[in-house]
Amino acid sequence: MADLSDAKAALHHYLRGNREDLIWKLDGLSEREVRLPRTATGNNLLGVAKHCLNVEAGYFGPTFGREFPTPDELVPLAAFDEDPQADWYAREDETKDGLIDLYRRVGAFADQTIEQLPLDAPGQVPWWQPGRQDVTLQRIIIHVTCDLARHAGHADIMREQHDTVVGLGRNNSNIPDDYDWPAYVSKLTKLAGQFG
16 A cells, blocks of 8 residues: 555555556456447547556656657557547557556556656646646646546446446445445436426
8 A cells, every 4th residue: 555645655546546447447348348339429448448548658758758668559649630539449450458458568657757756857748738838747647647537437437337337446346235226216317307
């Protein structure tokens, strides 16, 4: 367990937790199931993971003058000129296991950046607007943690809609056990119906 009284350790702990919770949402699903669009805009579980691994590689790499060891495995910035959704889905030549492995390696790369630099280490985000590009490691850890938390929430909902696997994390569901969910949904539906 991280020493949560230390600011850097606490920030790193929550970033890692969001990363692991997101990866966990793909457990036990087939290639088709993780790729299947679950929203009107095509969100899918594997696409969310691919997006997040590219986010981490970018923010903890070029922002601090580092390059991921195998950059050809990542979505290059130029790809977004052709397809603005390039990092939101797995191509035919990519697999669930391959992208999870890549995410774990990106995570280790991001962890190295965090471990090697102080929180006030300066960086520059090349894809942000001029005049807003200068950052610190602390700001980037917070920015990426918030981004991953948002997308882990998306994954929570998509996974629940697929097979009712819910929960905060692999070892902590954070929801009541043996709860009558159909009765609860019925109660909320009836309550909503009172408002037209």
